[in-house]
């Protein structure tokens with residue numbers, strides 16, 4: 438019997454590939470997005486306590502009530518939308534599971550799904566697995582007059598037709614670090630009003646927004662909340678990417694469909710961590726202080742890179758900033774990233790990896806992505822190495 442792939446053209450993710458390369462060459466890994474420091478010991482104590490209290494068997498399928506109630510309160514306090522924890526909030530095995538279940542629940546064979554490029558690598562293969570077709574809308578690339586990427590909502594609107602089921606959004610945006618503003622929500626309201634499509638909103642960096650900006654969750658607007666699955670991840674917020682816990686919020690009929698898939702995928706999510714997170718998140722300072730915590734790291738890396746031949750771009754959110762290397766090399770981004778990792782001991786991610794055709798001219802703007810979710814000493818050692826370039 439011939440083995441036939443369900444994911445043609447898909448290899449191992451760029452994050453794994455570049456982390457392996459960094460490990461093999463003893464490079465400082467500023468590629469894959471994860472902190473190199475530990476979470477708050479108080480959170481670890483809560484896990485231990487939960488285990489000793491006997492929270493070691495299957496929790497309820499959609500997540501423990503205490504955690505769903507905590508999510509409900511946080512979302513309402515921050516964005517003013519009240520999701521029903523019983524029917525509209527589901528605890529998931531990371532944002533990854535939430536994204537996959539949402540796409541599989543909403544997208545049917547023959548549907549089109551609009552995806553904005555550059556994009557996180559999970560979306561398109563899963564859309565195809567559901568029998569759908571990704572329709573790619575490129576962002577406007579940075580130029581002399583615009584230092585950052587931008588979304589042209591008219592282009593997004595033009596990509597939508599009667600076959601379009603959904604639009605995938607990810608702000609604060611990985612990898613560009615750009616954010617939505619109020620006027621972007623206006624544009625999205627217009628699009629939804631005209632087309633009735635669903636929105637799948639990957640908001641994993643919701644608590645990492647810089648320079649006094651506000652995160653524009655889609656659930657801030659009732660007309661958007663009605664059509665959206667809003668997804669987040671505890672991994673990014675509490676420095677626990679390895680725990681793989683996240684959640685999704687969506688109107689009850691959509692949530693019911695997502696839960697049908699979730700129950701047969703993992704059924705439920707690791708019990709003691711749910712209890713620990715429910716108790717820990719009751720103190721809003723833990724997420725409210727995150728932006729200033731990461732802004733210091735962004736500035737530290739930005740200032741360090743400004744002393745090298747890279748030209749860094751200030752991100753408005755996320756764990757990442759982009760830097761232009763045209764003052765150093767003419768290599769395509771993938772080649773440059775490998776060279777930097779193997780020859781100069783600093784691992785990065787080529788931005789071209791977030792494009793449909795990474796080898797194309799359209800995907801290559803001499804930009805690499807640096808992750809600054811690292812200790813200051815890690816960033817300093819990397820900067821020192823980069824200064825020698």
Ligand code: PMP
Nearest residue numbers: 531532533557611641670672683
């Ligand atoms: N979406 C984006 C944009 C991400 O950057 C990541 C992970 N870094 C995820 C989803 C997946 O999050 P999780 O680890 O919670 O599955």
Ligand code: GLN
Nearest residue numbers: 452453468469470471611
């Ligand atoms: N989202 C992380 C990044 O962009 C990586 C997560 C993963 O490796 N799957 O670096």
